[in-house]
Amino acid sequence: MSTQTRKVAVITGASQGIGAGLVVAYRKLGYAVVATSRSIAASPDPEILTVQGDIADRATAESIIAAGLEQFGRIDTLVNNAGIFISNAFTEFSRSEYDAVLGVNLTGFFRVTQLAIQQMLTQGAGHVVQITSTLADRADSNVTSVLAALTKGGLHSATRALAIEYATRGIRSNAIALGAIMTPMTEGYWDVLASLHPVGRMGEVSDVVDAAMYLETAPFVTGEILHVDGGQIAGH
Template sequence: MNEAQKVAVVTGASQGIGAALVKAYRDRNYRVIATSRSIEQGNDPDIVAVAGDVGDPATAKRVVAEALSRFGRIDTLINNAGIFIAKPFTDYTAEDFAGKVATNLAGFFHVTQAVAAEMLQQGSGHIVSITTSLTDNPIAGVPTALANLTKGGINSATKELAIEYAQQGIRVNAVSPGVIRTPMHAPESLDFLAGLHPMKRLGEIRDVVDAVLYLESAGFVTGEILHVDGGQSAGH
């Protein structure tokens, strides 16, 4: 095992942005721990799949244990796992709330805490969370209070952790996308969603990946909420 080869942990890694991030980090010669509920082990020995619910503390423990036993270190954590439910505030159910909190907040908390503990011992690391531009810039007709509650909390925690760890070798950032073209969006909704951005188009998965890779290489950037939203944040 080459101890100098860097290691990334990616949550929500089985499809969409998460799967693209796994590939992008492998292309940079990182080893990767990829976790999601449904992920399966592939043929690449430098990608280790850890199946589990990110909201369960046991999953975070297994992710860290696998990273250390297989590869000996953790250099980057990408908190990509998340669920998005858009409906009027009074229509949300207790199940909606519990599911969002479990995946978006508990998932962020348990994995980030477990990984940060190892990064502190290592004296270096980078944590990036994928949030949403809607937390800062709500749009009339797009009710997203639970996304704002959960992902907005992660944006705030990103800034706090960036300051908490600023002198300990750990950078903490977030990428805050607009609407990205992924399988979660029904084809008939794409024109409407594209119109939410001043650029009048959807973002692509590659746009988010490029933003994460920029932050990865930007050694003097921490506490940044990087908007990748076709001008949505500027338009407000």
């Protein structure tokens, strides 16, 4: 693929789990990738640019987009995958937990998405995807999750608002709302988390990747919250 036609995806939280799976999938789709996380290692693939940094820091967002443009010349897709989940009783959440979750889940999303969309507007097209949680739509008495509902619910609303704001300007906005997925973040809790899903098992990284690839290749789909949650959204 020539550099003129090659598309470029930015993926946050890309060092492991879902993010790492998305990097592989976008490369298979022919995209160059800007992959970022706090501790991501350099890649031997010249079509993968890695950028270390805390997405909650505005300077990190700015360096990600600037580096991507310098290396590849364009930004076509942004996947806001970086996220923090902390389960606690509402009255027990500490200030540091609140700041950490809002910093990554909302502040991190906001600045990097602003910068990505600014570039997409100059290109006349683009796609933004948020990785969120079904807990934003359907509370579960087995999981105390007010901060997840607050932040991921905000991303759901922002996803739809962005879809409408840019619907006639070539930029799509979608989200993937997850149940519990088998990743390093959930390791050690898989048996317990499996019981939260009507299908009786946890999801796999490949399930999320398949959803992302569908959205990436579905030009008539925007403003969608695609639930990949083992039936949680339907009830239990």
